[in-house]
Amino acid sequence: MKFRNWLTAASAVCAYVALAAGPLHSDPLKVGFIYVGPTGDFGWTYEHDQGRLAVEEAYGDAVQTSYVESVPEGADAERVLTQMALSGHKLIFTTSFGYMDPTINVAAKFPDVRFEHATGYKRADNVSTYSARFYEGRAVIGHIAGRMTKTNKIGYIASYPIPEVIRGINSAYIHARKVNPDVEFKIVWVFTWFDPAKEADAASTLIEQGVDVIMQHTDSPAAMTIAEEKGIHAFGQASDMKQFGPNARLSSIIDNWAPYYVARTGAMMDGTWESVDTWHGINEGMVEIGEFSDQIPAEVQTEAQAISDAIVAGNYHPFTGPLNKQDGSAWLSEGETADDGVMLGMNFYVEGIEGSIPQ
Amino acid sequence: MIRLERRRRQSRAWALATPVLAVCATVATGMVMFALLGKDPVEAIRTIFWAPLFDPNLASYARPQILVKAAPLVLIAIGLSLGFRANIWNIGAEGQYIMGAIAGGATALALYPLDAWWIFPLMITAGIAGGVAWAMVPALLKIRFNANEILVSLMLVYVAEQLLASVSIGLLRNPDGIGFPGSRNLQHYESAANSELITGTGIHTGVIAAIAVALMVHALLRLHRLGFQIRLAGLSARSAAHSGANPKRLTAICLAAGGGLAGLAGIFELAGPAGQLTIDFNVGYGFTAIIVAFLGRLNPLGIVLAGLLMALTYIGGEMAQFMLNLPAAAIQAFQGMLLFFLLSMDFLSRFRIAFGTARIN
Amino acid sequence: MDLSSINPLLLIATMIAASMPIFFAAIGELVAEKSGVLNLGVEGMMIIGAVCGFVAAVETGSPIAGVFAAMLAGAALSLLFGLLTQLLHANQVATGLALTLFGLGLSALIGQSYAGIKPPSFPQIGFGTLSELPVIGALLFGYDALVYASAVLVVAVWWFLGRSRGGLALRAVGENQDAAHALGYRVVAIRMGAIVFGGACAGVGGAYLSLLRVPQWTEGATAGAGWIALALVVFSSWKPFRVVLGAFLFGGVTLLQLNLQAVGAEINPVYLSMAPYLVTIVALAAISGTGRGAHLGAPGSLGKPFHASG
Structure with a gap:
């Protein structure tokens, strides 16, 4: 630890002691x-x-x-x-x-x-x-990825095959495919949420397979670091991760729990707390799209922003038909949107994704 | 000249005094560390050691919880201690614990929602069998091929972890869990639940089993021929063989005991406090139990005390986190220091510090 | 599935990088075990090396200084282990486990304010045009300094253990401590040296992880690599060159399974992840079962406490 941190720590103790000694409110x-x-x-x-x-x-x-x-x-x-x-x-x-x-x-x-x-x-x-509703964020970055890839290969580092992760893959794929029909997703399952070395290995492997944009659903910034080193692009996951890949990072999906936590604590204080089921997205600020990097061309930025704006305005749902499941069976008809129940338990790929979900 | 001299027999007085000394030394060093971290050192120590036992709000809940937390550690450590005494190094109890939980859990889940009295005993038996089966791999490879059991048992931990991940998201996944990982919660399946015996304490059958096993093994080591052979094998393989012990049989028995008790701990934990099989079901009891076994000097009653001390620092450590905002890492380092002092001071009971030239013993 | 899209040259290069942390840790542990000491605290020493190397590299701006700091930090922690087990006769297995616990906790405390910082990048060794040669260029001349250092290290360890007087003494102490003592070897001193060497190597392995492999510091960054290193020593049956092979296998199987996934092979990743461990078990049974069990290289006094009486 750095010396100045010891100092801060020491002064914090003094402040704490001083506070504790004062009268309690x-x-x-x-x-x-x-x-x-x-x-x-x-x-x-x-x-x-x-x-x-x-x-x-x-x-x-x-x-x-x-x-x-x-x-x-x-x-x-x-x-x-x-x-x-x-x-x-x-x-x-x-x-x-x-x-x-x-x-x-x-x-x-x-x-x-x-x-x-x-x-x-x-x-x-x-x-x-x-x-x-992280899948809303995935829609936006999926779009960017689809537009930015030169090799038409996008890598996806997935943790465990659970609905949350599968939903993200589907949403990203749909939107990448929409702007780039030739796009191909290479998905690797690492079976861990946090193992920097393994995540880094996964990133290197994907890059060797010709991937030039990486998305991840694991927790460490290892993949971003590797992307920076190898000169390809990646997106921040959970936090912005800009410091790990100043050139590699295109944007990020940030989990922003602060507004919700502040609001719920406030509700406790003024006695209005009630049991609720909240599933917030970009609109409420729980899912935040990190600042777009200058490497994204202006028109792509505009398009991505438009998707985000449409989601916020309630005009657009990332899972809007026509959409088929991977096996070709119909899932959503023209204009139909997925309901929350199906999304919550999503255990299938949409049409076009290759490979199968490991069991 | 200062030298260490081995005592001819362990000093009883020092054996009792060293743990106390070690705790004192840890407290002193720990206070320096907490002070450096900018926390009130006295308050931190008081919270870790005192609050779980005597805090007016928390103690009545935390006291029995110490027993609950210690139970799997004690069960596993006692099983391992038998092997360690005979120089058989099973360090894969973590894997045996997992396999016990998977085998027992799968048995119960296969019978769901059948309601019958025999499900619980069957599930426990399956849990023990799962642990034994997993421990038999290193046992057989050692007996047949003389393969090093330290490595084989350790390797099997990783295999078991992968299997656990696989069944939690696949085979044993809760069909009513809308696709989320993890099995059904056995706490909600009455015939299989290892529910609390005294309401509000959390004390379950596993706690009773841990105490019973400690007493039984204590008696076994003193009274039974097998106990004698195990102790002898630890001292000298040759003299054990002379006394009629079959080293292969002993290897199998010791590994089976370790595996069986680890499996037992696993299934009690699964059907009781944990409830469901998940990817992260195992939390390292199998490894911590190795330390507990040695802290308890491989003695069943000593292991009980060591297990309780470890459990106390876990629970006290959590309290220090939310009462004083100490980082979890500080607690971990503190536990490490405690173990160092306990292990190092142990030498006082086995050696004496002598001055001058060597005496002939 | 299209296996041809796996570029073997790239794969080998990545495998070498992946094997480095466990190689360093394992070669150090091998020397310690050869002297009869079983130190299960490799994970703890590695992560202390990882964090101290990182902090030193960031503070001084020099990754080389980082590597030396990691060496010192790993050695310091192993010295603690040596003190407890060799001088105070604490049990080696338990002390090693405690060392891991302590190292994990301490590393997180040291690294608290270093998360999210980028370390200075490691200098590449310039081979000029050599590295542009087809195939050979990528295979031989594209690595960082530590990879070449590792090659030197393995030869040095092999030479030391097998060909030098010091190595002979070290092996004698590990093989039969009482006989070695009777011959006048200083058992405790030799073991302390081996333990500290093991700690220093583990520290470098950790630094490789935090400075090169994944240049960043995050809590728990080693994620079990130290345990793999322990397995590696036994897998190699205490032979230095087999450690290289083993590190390649362990590091490589993970990469291989990720590669197979990436090219769309329909093999359950769970089974692939189990593979290296199962292979080790089978290999171990096979080598041990050839009847050369006694000559496998397992030091006779491994893990046994030593006290020179009288």
Whole structure:
């Protein structure tokens, strides 16, 4: 650690001691977060922690946030949640799909504590769910990728074959194909969310296969780093990742949980909190499209912006028919849009994607 | 001249005193680290060691949770300790734990939603069998080909992890889970659930089993011929053979015991606290248990104490995170220091520091 | 599926890069094990090397300084292991595991403010026109300095262990500590040297990861590479050149399966991911089963504590 950080840390202690010694105001609202990875992953958990910091920023002394990081899904999560509830946290964000059952179990024991579970589907009177329509972002970057590729080969580093990931692949493919009929997706499944070396290997492999644009659905910025090194393009995932590939990065899909976290904390404070199911997209700001790089020609930027604007305005749905499934069977007819239920459990590729989903 | 002299027998007084000394040393070093991280050192130590046991809001919940967290560690560590005593190095308990959970879980899920009393015992048996089967691979390869069991058992951990990922998104995926990964939650399947025995404590059959196994192995090592052979094999393979022990049989038994208990821990954890098989079901108990086994000096009762201490630092560490905003990494480093001190101070019970020239013992 | 689209030259070059971190860690561990010490803390030493190498490279602007810092950091952590196991007679297996736990935690603390920074890039060795030769140019002259260093290292280790006096002493200590002691070899000192060498190598392996392979620092960046390195030592049956082969196999199988996926082979990636481990098990059973078990190279005193009595 750098010396100046020790200094900051030391002065922070002094400030803390000074604060603690002063008279206490009314008890602040305690808001808890549990994270599946370390806050320094620069991906999924990092962005949730940014949301937490935004809550602190917004409400200052009126809130007190705390977190536990790298909590395994399952038994450990249930224990951590219970302890948070017991120690006076009134609102708890559980930020990974695997926390679903533990959240529901603990919520049943603490009816006066409110829970917010990310990306799940089980709710209760004191449990809300929230998730982001990342596929909207994938539509925009899919379009850019389709226009930017010279080799007509786009690489996709996928984590696990689950609906969330498959939805992203489909959305990106549809929009790349729309502007570039010759486009081909090369998809590799790495079976991990976070393993920089393996993600880097996947990126190198794809590049050797002639891919010149890479998308990823894994958490580390390794692929971006490799793309920068090899002089091809990539998109930031979860966080902007610009610092990892200043030339390689075309744009990014940023998970922006801050507005939601701030709003929900606010609702707790003024007593309007209710159990809801939130699935927000670009419009509400939960999915943010990172700034377009200058490497994207102006007209492509305009088109991409237009897609984003149309989604925001509600005029366009990324899954709009006619669309067939991979096996050629009809899925959506002309003008029909996919309903949330089907999208939530999506387990098939759309027509044109090669290869099969591993089981 | 300062020298180390091996004590002819372990010093009982030092054996009891060293863990206390080690904790004191860890506290001192830990306080320096926490202070450097800009946290109140006294508060941090108090939260890690004191809050889980005595915090007015948390203790009543956390105390039994220490037992719950320690149970799989103790079960696995006791199984491993038998092998370690006989110089049989099974370090693949993590894989055996996973396979126990998969085998037991698959059994229960295959019978879903049948309601019968025999499902739970059958599932437990399948869990043990899964662990034993996985441990038999290194055992057989060692017996037949003299292949190094350290490596084979370790390799099989990775194979088991891949299998776990595969079944969680494929074969055993919850058909009602709208495509999300992970199996059905066994907590909601009454015939298979390893539910809590005392309401509100989380204490499940696995906790009782851990205590029972500790007592049984304690008795076995003292009273039974097999226990004698295991202890002897650790001292000298030749004299063990003289006493009538068959080294191949001993290898098989020790690995089976380690695998079986790891499998048992796996299925108890799956059907109880964890509930469902997911990609990340295993959280490293199989590796931590190796440390626990040595901290407990390979003695079943010592292992129970070591397991409880590890569980305490886990739970206290979580509390330190959300009460003091300490990063998880600091807790990990702190645990590492605790282990270093415990392991290094152990020598005081086995050696004496002598001054002057050597004496003839 | 179109296998012809896999360019073997590129694949080999990437495989070499992929094998470097585990190669360095494994060759160091091999020397330690040859002296009779089993250090399961490779993962911990690697990640400390990764983070310290990264921090030093960023702060000084010199990746070479980073590599040396990683060496020192890995050596320092291994010294701790040596102190505990050799002087205080702590159990090697447990101490090694604790070392890993400690290293993972400490590395995350050290690296806290270094996430998201780009390290200075590693200088390529200029071979001039040589690297433009067809086939040979890409195969022999396209790497970073550490790859060539690794080739030197493996020869040096092979020579040292097999041909030098020091190596003889080291092997004697690992083979039969009591006999070696009786012959007047300084068992503890020799082992300490081997442990520190192992730590330094693991540190370099870590630095290769954070400075070259994936030039960035993220928590937990080694993601289990240290464990693979341990497997590699046994896989190689304690022979330096087989470590090279093994590193290639382990690093390569992952790449190969990713390549097969990329060209559209319909093989379940789960089975492909298991492959290197299963291959190791089978290979191990096969070599051990030839009846040369005793001469496999497994040091006779591996993992056994040593105390010179009287």
